[in-house]
Amino acid sequence: MGEKSNSRGWCGWFIAIIVLAAVVLAIVYTVKLKIKKSGDDGAGPVPGPPGAIDKKYADALKLALQFFDIQKSGKLENNKISWRGDSGLKDGSEANLDLSKGLYDAGDHIKFGFPMAFTATILSWSILEYGDQMKAVNQLASAKESLRWTTDFFIKAHPSDNVLYIQVGDPDLDHPCWERPETMKEKRPLIKIDAETPGTEVAAEAAAAMASASLVFKDSDPEYSSTLLRHAKQLFDFAETKRGSYSVNIPEVQKFYNSTGYGDELLWAASWLYHATEDKTYLDYVSKHGNEFASFGNPTWFSWDNKLAGTQVLLSRLLFFKKDLSGSKGLGNYRDTAKAVMCGLLPNSPTATKSRTNGGLVSVSEWNGLQQSASAAFLASLFSDYMLSSRLHKISCDGKIFKATELRDFAKSQADYMLGKNPLGMSFVVGYGEKYPEFIHHRGASIPADATTGCLDGFKYFNSTEPNPNIAYGALVGGPFFNETFHDIRDNPRQNEPTTYNNALLVGLLSSLVTTSSVLQSLK
Numbered sequence: 080m081g082e083k084s085n086s087r088g089w090c091g092w093f094i095a096i097i098v099l100a101a102v103v104l105a106i107v108y109t110v111k112l113k114i115k116k117s118g119d120d121g122a123g124p125v126p127g128p129p130g131a132i133d134k135k136y137a138d139a140l141k142l143a144l145q146f147f148d149i150q151k152s153g154k155l156e157n158n159k160i161s162w163r164g165d166s167g168l169k170d171g172s173e174a175n176l177d178l179s180k181g182l183y184d185a186g187d188h189i190k191f192g193f194p195m196a197f198t199a200t201i202l203s204w205s206i207l208e209y210g211d212q213m214k215a216v217n218q219l220a221s222a223k224e225s226l227r228w229t230t231d232f233f234i235k236a237h238p239s240d241n242v243l244y245i246q247v248g249d250p251d252l253d254h255p256c257w258e259r260p261e262t263m264k265e266k267r268p269l270i271k272i273d274a275e276t277p278g279t280e281v282a283a284e285a286a287a288a289m290a291s292a293s294l295v296f297k298d299s300d301p302e303y304s305s306t307l308l309r310h311a312k313q314l315f316d317f318a319e320t321k322r323g324s325y326s327v328n329i330p331e332v333q334k335f336y337n338s339t340g341y342g343d344e345l346l347w348a349a350s351w352l353y354h355a356t357e358d359k360t361y362l363d364y365v366s367k368h369g370n371e372f373a374s375f376g377n378p379t380w381f382s383w384d385n386k387l388a389g390t391q392v393l394l395s396r397l398l399f400f401k402k403d404l405s406g407s408k409g410l411g412n413y414r415d416t417a418k419a420v421m422c423g424l425l426p427n428s429p430t431a432t433k434s435r436t437n438g439g440l441v442s443v444s445e446w447n448g449l450q451q452s453a454s455a456a457f458l459a460s461l462f463s464d465y466m467l468s469s470r471l472h473k474i475s476c477d478g479k480i481f482k483a484t485e486l487r488d489f490a491k492s493q494a495d496y497m498l499g500k501n502p503l504g505m506s507f508v509v510g511y512g513e514k515y516p517e518f519i520h521h522r523g524a525s526i527p528a529d530a531t532t533g534c535l536d537g538f539k540y541f542n543s544t545e546p547n548p549n550i551a552y553g554a555l556v557g558g559p560f561f562n563e564t565f566h567d568i569r570d571n572p573r574q575n576e577p578t579t580y581n582n583a584l585l586v587g588l589l590s591s592l593v594t595t596s597s598v599l600q601s602l603k
């Protein structure tokens with residue numbers, strides 16, 4: 080007995096050791112495989128399982144994407160919004176073009192090319208980094224579809240190398256009316272840029288949109304992807320060789336989307352083109368023009384007008400993940416400035432921005448304040464994930480050390496604020512949570528789908544003290560002021576109008592938070 084039991088004991092230990100060794104080997108092998116699969120140089124992010132799903136963000140992401148369906152112009156396909164129908168079908172006809180697709184900008188029916196292109200670029204970026212997480216919550220197809228609806232527009236809007244249609248509809252005709260897009264009868268004039276009247280910022284932003292989207296569709300639709308890339312290259316050449324600000328050349332655009340300069344868009348577009356082509360010319364471009372355009376060392380806010388912070392984060396990505404960047408000088412300046420942006424966002428950093436409300440929301444503008452909260456949080460999430468994926472865990476801000484996870488916490492704090500964790504106890508995403516804006520400044524949402532109105536009698540619904548009859552699910556409104564007041568009335572576009580670029584940024588932010596994993600799918 081004694082002997083037997085003793086020998087069984089040895090045998091048991093032996094088996095246990097063999098099993099343990101097998102497990103260890105299996106783990107080592109899997110990890111190795113993953114690293115190998117992730118990139119040629121082994122330095123790329125390690126793909127892993129998406130991690131546990133956070134239902135709160137998953138629900139909000141689904142809504143945020145639905146807003147793009149509400150904003151679609153043209154002959155709708157698979158329309159899921161009961162109160163939306165076809166509209167803008169003749170857009171572009173005065174130039175014999177089909178510009179019916181694309182997105183209405185906000186609560187009105189203008190298709191403004193400059194912010195629309197930015198919306199597309201941000202949707203692409205979100206899909207490229209977090210497509211696997213979108214997929215885990217069944218939202219990838221919706222995101223790609225809305226992106227394609229927008230890039231379809233830009234393909235048609237770019238009929239020859241140096242011509243780009245940058246606006247459909249005229250605010251002076253559209254804004255005096257309060258009507259549904261389905262019933263609008265006003266003229267829909269077009270604005271274009273060309274060699275005589277160039278518009279570098281909008282051509283470059285369209286190039287960024289199409290270059291980034293070409294990566295999104297690279298595997299699923301190679302032909303579409305190469306069409307996009309061809310347009311992107313042409314548009315960048317147009318933007319660069321025929322330099323001129325669209326706001327200067329077409330002063331009427333100043334009233335709505337006035338650009339403060341085109342240097343940021345040139346760098347941003349070149350950065351995306353480098354990612355899409357790996358053609359070093361584009362990398363040399365950002366190296367060469369950094370001092371001219373990039374405002375190194377100065378943190379800026381990321382928005383439809385200013386792409387610098389986004390460019391800095393996107394170029395940092397290269398330094399995080401790519402080893403062979405020989406000869407590309409100056410990328411370090413981009414990363415250092417991206418770090419300065421991050422240090423400004425961390426609430427306990429010595430260089431923390433003062434533009435933060437008592438409730439912790441980044442707030443820099445009275446018009447559409449949530450744009451910068453969403454954009455800052457999206458960039459912080461990205462940067463934190465770049466750090467974690469490349470196993471860099473700490474960041475130093477004026478000597479004080481912060482963890483990558485603290486950037487992610489900041490990103491979450493902004494998302495949570497928008498979703499209801501704020502002094503007003505309300506969500507700023509329509510349809511999310513118990514309390515949310517019910518009177519948003521949005522023509523389609525405020526007029527019953529069966530009402531027949533003309534331009535002016537629709538104001539009956541604008542004037543109504545009843546909540547909007549149609550809930551514009553997913554719309555992120557402009558949001559609270561710095562003093563954390565918010566007035567939920569229709570006649571309040573500063574705070575209560577949604578925009579497509581806000582929603583694109585929200586989609587990026589939420590898809591970064593939707594799972595507990597912070598490992599990136601990766602652009603390559």
Ligand SMILES: *[C@@H]1O[C@H](CO)[C@@H](O)[C@H](O)[C@H]1NC(C)=O
Nearest residue numbers: 326333334335337338339340
């Ligand atoms: C548009 O921006 C330019 C450059 O920043 C500025 O000079 C101009 O005054 C702005 N126009 C309007 C209407 O705000």
Ligand SMILES: *[C@@H]1O[C@H](CO)[C@@H](O)[C@H](O)[C@H]1NC(C)=O
Nearest residue numbers: 535536537538539540541542
């Ligand atoms: C809506 O209210 C404005 C301002 O009070 C008024 O001028 C307009 O006539 C009203 N329109 C309708 C259709 O009720």
Ligand SMILES: *[C@@H]1O[C@H](CO)[C@@H](O)[C@H](O)[C@H]1NC(C)=O
Nearest residue numbers: 445559560561562563564565
């Ligand atoms: C909050 O800020 C807004 C915009 O600056 C201002 O109009 C409003 O009076 C302020 N409200 C309070 C209660 O301070």
